[in-house]
Amino acid sequence: MLTISGFGIKLRVWNGHLEIEDGIGLERRHIRLSRVDFGARRIRRLVCISEDGYCTLSALKFLSDVGASFVLLTRLGKVLFVTGPSAPSDPRLRIAQVQALGNGTALTISKALIEAKLQGQENLTREKLEDTTVADIIAGFRARVASAENMDVLRGYEAIAAVRYFDALRDIPIFWPKSDLRKVPQHWRIFGTRASVLSGGPRLATNPPNAILNYCFALCESEARLALNALGLDPGIGYLHLPRANRDSFALDIMEPIRPEVERWLYQWVSTEPFRRKEFFEQSNGNCRLMTPSARNFRVPRQCGEGCLRRGLSSSLVNCGAQLRAGY
Numbered sequence: 001m002l003t004i005s006g007f008g009i010k011l012r013v014w015n016g017h018l019e020i021e022d023g024i025g026l027e028r029r030h031i032r033l034s035r036v037d038f039g040a041r042r043i044r045r046l047v048c049i050s051e052d053g054y055c056t057l058s059a060l061k062f063l064s065d066v067g068a069s070f071v072l073l074t075r076l077g078k079v080l081f082v083t084g085p086s087a088p089s090d091p092r093l094r095i096a097q098v099q100a101l102g103n104g105t106a107l108t109i110s111k112a113l114i115e116a117k118l119q120g121q122e123n124l125t126r127e128k129l130e131d132t133t134v135a136d137i138i139a140g141f142r143a144r145v146a147s148a149e150n151m152d153v154l155r156g157y158e159a160i161a162a163v164r165y166f167d168a169l170r171d172i173p174i175f176w177p178k179s180d181l182r183k184v185p186q187h188w189r190i191f192g193t194r195a196s197v198l199s200g201g202p203r204l205a206t207n208p209p210n211a212i213l214n215y216c217f218a219l220c221e222s223e224a225r226l227a228l229n230a231l232g233l234d235p236g237i238g239y240l241h242l243p244r245a246n247r248d249s250f251a252l253d254i255m256e257p258i259r260p261e262v263e264r265w266l267y268q269w270v271s272t273e274p275f276r277r278k279e280f281f282e283q284s285n286g287n288c289r290l291m292t293p294s295a296r297n298f299r300v301p302r303q304c305g306e307g308c309l310r311r312g313l314s315s316s317l318v319n320c321g322a323q324l325r326a327g328y
Helices: 035-040 057-065 091-103 105-128 132-145 151-170 178-183 208-231 249-272 292-296 300-325
Strands: 002-005 009-014 017-024 027-033 045-049 053-055 069-073 079-083 280-282 288-290
Touching (some): 002 009, 017 057, 069 208, 091 105, 105 300, 132 151, 208 288, 249 300
Parallel strands (some): 045 069
Antiparallel strands (some): 280 288
């Protein structure tokens, strides 16, 4: 994956090559890629974190020709735009996707997704945090998933388990170099809660680990959206996440089993390596953000995203596709 960011982004084709310019102020980066370069470097995603600049139609055609997708994220991590391959339209599949809300298929699919998510949370708390009490509580809710009679009950099990799970993560220490400690706010020194004091939810994170999770999950969402389009499903018609304007609810649904894998990766990172103050900044309202170079060089797409992310998405999609196709 190649990530570009900054202001005045330029993405165009010149003399048969894809030319990219990104950066901030005088610190500009110029990249020139041939079609062969995409295969040699295994570039399958071009992620742009910016809201300023341009991308030509010929550049999008170039990316399509080499089998690469284009993902546009805002500096807050919201997915604005995704291009990628899509399957030939099969109206029966999309009709089945809608009808699943009323014939029980949506509940069956959702149970499988939540059971896999709770299994991942249980494994992390038991194996890494060594918190058998919370692990047993999560296991208890996972055992009740199969008997959930409707979506509201299922969401309730997931929500209660999530509270106990993130309570177990909350006090994990974040290590910093000694030279950075006096520059780091106290609430940056632990994992903290996923519920930001600024938004009441995960949005607008107020410390580095949660800012990293938000960025990772934005990448996961774009991958899920691409995968659903490739399968011929509508990313907006979700089950666990009810359909809402300007939200890819089904993409968020199939991400659920992947979230504990990303959190496991982050736990392994914070347990073995220190963060660095220069990699993060705090806005005037207290929102913690990744610095542009950190996001650009982030390691999760290679270590976590292209590994467990794609395997997890593949498993979720195979199950969802099989359940929906059984309906016609």
